[in-house]
Amino acid sequence: MTIRSGDALPSGPFELGHRSLQAGLREWVRDQTGHPVGYLEQLYTFADRGRTGENIDGRTISISYLGLVREQPAPGAGRPEWHGWYEYFPWEDHRKGRPDILADIANRLQDWADTEPARHEYRQRRIDFAFGLHGAAWNEDLALQRYELMYEAGLVTEAGYPSERGFGRSMFADHRRILATGIARLRAKIKYRPVVFELMPEKFTLLQLQRTVEALAGLTLHKPNFRRLIDQQELIEETGETTAETGGRPAKLFRYRHAILEERALSGSKFPLSRN
Amino acid sequence: MTIRSGDALPSGPFELGHRSLQAGLREWVRDQTGHPVGYLEQLYTFADRGRTGENIDGRTISISYLGLVREQPAPGAGRPEWHGWYEYFPWEDHRKGRPDILADIANRLQDWADTEPARHEYRQRRIDFAFGLHGAAWNEDLALQRYELMYEAGLVTEAGYPSERGFGRSMFADHRRILATGIARLRAKIKYRPVVFELMPEKFTLLQLQRTVEALAGLTLHKPNFRRLIDQQELIEETGETTAETGGRPAKLFRYRHAILEERALSGSKFPLSRN
DNA sequence: AGCCATAATACTCACTTTGAGTATAAAAGG
DNA sequence: CCTTTTATACTCAAAGTGAGTATTATGGCT
Numbered sequence: 001m002t003i004r005s006g007d008a009l010p011s012g013p014f015e016l017g018h019r020s021l022q023a024g025l026r027e028w029v030r031d032q033t034g035h036p037v038g039y040l041e042q043l044y045t046f047a048d049r050g051r052t053g054e055n056i057d058g059r060t061i062s063i064s065y066l067g068l069v070r071e072q073p074a075p076g077a078g079r080p081e082w083h084g085w086y087e088y089f090p091w092e093d094h095r096k097g098r099p100d101i102l103a104d105i106a107n108r109l110q111d112w113a114d115t116e117p118a119r120h121e122y123r124q125r126r127i128d129f130a131f132g133l134h135g136a137a138w139n140e141d142l143a144l145q146r147y148e149l150m151y152e153a154g155l156v157t158e159a160g161y162p163s164e165r166g167f168g169r170s171m172f173a174d175h176r177r178i179l180a181t182g183i184a185r186l187r188a189k190i191k192y193r194p195v196v197f198e199l200m201p202e203k204f205t206l207l208q209l210q211r212t213v214e215a216l217a218g219l220t221l222h223k224p225n226f227r228r229l230i231d232q233q234e235l236i237e238e239t240g241e242t243t244a245e246t247g248g249r250p251a252k253l254f255r256y257r258h259a260i261l262e263e264r265a266l267s268g269s270k271f272p273l274s275r276n
Numbered sequence: 277m278t279i280r281s282g283d284a285l286p287s288g289p290f291e292l293g294h295r296s297l298q299a300g301l302r303e304w305v306r307d308q309t310g311h312p313v314g315y316l317e318q319l320y321t322f323a324d325r326g327r328t329g330e331n332i333d334g335r336t337i338s339i340s341y342l343g344l345v346r347e348q349p350a351p352g353a354g355r356p357e358w359h360g361w362y363e364y365f366p367w368e369d370h371r372k373g374r375p376d377i378l379a380d381i382a383n384r385l386q387d388w389a390d391t392e393p394a395r396h397e398y399r400q401r402r403i404d405f406a407f408g409l410h411g412a413a414w415n416e417d418l419a420l421q422r423y424e425l426m427y428e429a430g431l432v433t434e435a436g437y438p439s440e441r442g443f444g445r446s447m448f449a450d451h452r453r454i455l456a457t458g459i460a461r462l463r464a465k466i467k468y469r470p471v472v473f474e475l476m477p478e479k480f481t482l483l484q485l486q487r488t489v490e491a492l493a494g495l496t497l498h499k500p501n502f503r504r505l506i507d508q509q510e511l512i513e514e515t516g517e518t519t520a521e522t523g524g525r526p527a528k529l530f531r532y533r534h535a536i537l538e539e540r541a542l543s544g545s546k547f548p549l550s551r552n
Numbered sequence: 553a554g555c556c557a558t559a560a561t562a563c564t565c566a567c568t569t570t571g572a573g574t575a576t577a578a579a580a581g582g
Numbered sequence: 583c584c585t586t587t588t589a590t591a592c593t594c595a596a597a598g599t600g601a602g603t604a605t606t607a608t609g610g611c612t
Contacts, residue, residue, distance in 0.1 A: 482560080482561090483559075483560080500561085522559065523557090524559025524560065525559050525560045526559090527560060551572085
């Protein structure tokens with residue numbers, strides 16, 4: 001959810017009037033977009049000198065957050081601007097197979113690695129690992145590493161250069177890097193916390209849920225196994241209703257079981273415990 | 277690793293002279309403790325009003341970091357002060373079974389939940405979940421949630437009250453909360469990233485490695501299965517040497533395989549992928 | 553010299569969890 | 583009534599885990 005026609009993320013100054021950072025943030029977002037934020041989580045704080053190119057004296061401290069907002073018929077007076085994030089990161093969408101653009105990117109990165117013999121091996125390993133080349137598998141969680149590599153290699157531009165100059169659409173200042181941070185965090189998080197439901201309507205079908213997860217992960221999932229996974233977790237329950245709007249056999253509608261307590265640990269210890 | 281005899285964490289002001297936050301931080305820590313920090317990761321940024329009780333106008337922004345330091349014979353002029361973190365959080369150490377202190381804590385929390393009928397059920401669920409009561413299992417990752425609950429219920433004190441007033445040793449300002457945040461983060465992290473090795477000497481035995489993980493997690497692990505796990509990951513290799521210093525049959529010494537690239541993903545996708 | 557406590561290391565085995573499919577059911581549209 | 587489309591239900595082998603038992607080296611005691 002953007003402002004300025006997709007050129008920037010909602011943002012604002014920290015003011016003393018607010019109880020807390022989070023409270024202030026919720027207020028700006030509502031003002032700037034007309035939508036209330038649900039889930040909110042701190043991402044990263046930047047305070048490095050000359051970070052944006054605007055504020056060279058280095059006094060700016062930016063505290064970024066990941067927020068999840070349900071895409072609903074605008075409740076307030078706002079006019080939110082929704083943009084799919086693959087507009088900014090076309091190489092991250094693997095739902096229709098490996099995007100062609102990755103071949104170009106890999107070539108340009110290869111050139112960059114080759115230009116400096118001293119760091120060649122190190123760069124090569126980072127590239128192969130992040131982009132799933134030379135035997136490594138694609139890992140959707142590495143969105144930030146990929147962006148940072150491309151940034152180092154000069155393949156992406158920030159701060160409103162014409163988009164022809166690099167891959168994907170750019171954003172104001174370092175907003176695109178912040179977005180990459182958020183994507184990486186969210187992709188990692190949906191694997192062990194039920195945050196997807198923050199993005200779902202009250203009632204939904206299993207395929208809608210799967211499509212949402214796929215959109216976030218940029219991958220296609222195996223339907224039967226996805227379903228098995230979901231009902232092992234016991235996070236959802238049938239409403240009893242069905243919908244025929246999906247075409248084909250009518251699908252059961254489900255709802256999220258809030259009773260389960262937001263903070264529930266799904267992972268389990270993952271350590272080889274001893275009993276004692 | 278503390279300063280002020282265990283009353284505070286290393287900390288300092290952000291100065292413009294530093295290239296970055298991290299660079300500044302490394303400098304303070306070295307100055308204050310005489311030890312260089314290895315791994316460093318941002319934890320959380322606090323900017324809430326009246327957070328410490330010192331700086332009531334709310335202008336203070338604190339950016340906290342998790343750092344890992346090898347416990348070595350002090351290389352510089354410093355005199356680092358090592359304190360086991362269970363001094364501050366005695367209820368977090370389950371290596372010798374469930375600590376007795378948890379019974380007291382549970383009682384006090386129960387009283388707190390009972391005092392307010394309106395929020396009773398919500399509090400009850402949080403308590404049971406965080407402390408592994410009424411059927412829930414103990415989850416070592418919830419160290420921060422536990423501290424926050426105890427803080428809300430008034431069972432822990434900050435900012436130098438005599439330690440008799442609460443459970444565990446307290447620290448300056450909100451340093452103990454920051455420590456709880458770090459513990460929680462580290463406990464979660466060692467499960468999917470090989471950060472433990474930042475704390476190990478160059479050469480170590482498998483049991484030493486296990487004891488380190490156990491100290492961090494506050495749990496005892498199943499020896500044969502821990503070993504199996506470790507060599508599945510292929511993170512370490514034999515040095516060829518053995519040591520008899522451990523008592524009993526001499527143990528092989530191992531070293532961490534740095535070649536494996538720090539950022540390596542161990543988890544694997546964890547999604548039910550479809551091939552295409 | 554021989555035994556025993558202590559670790560280290562090596563196997564075993566049932567049980568669960570996954571990856572990858574196939575099979576059947578219920579609609580809409582021609 | 584047949585075909586297309588989506589939903590839902592099973593199956594089965596392979597891999598991974600939890601929980602143990604068995605064997606091998608040491609140093610220290612008697």
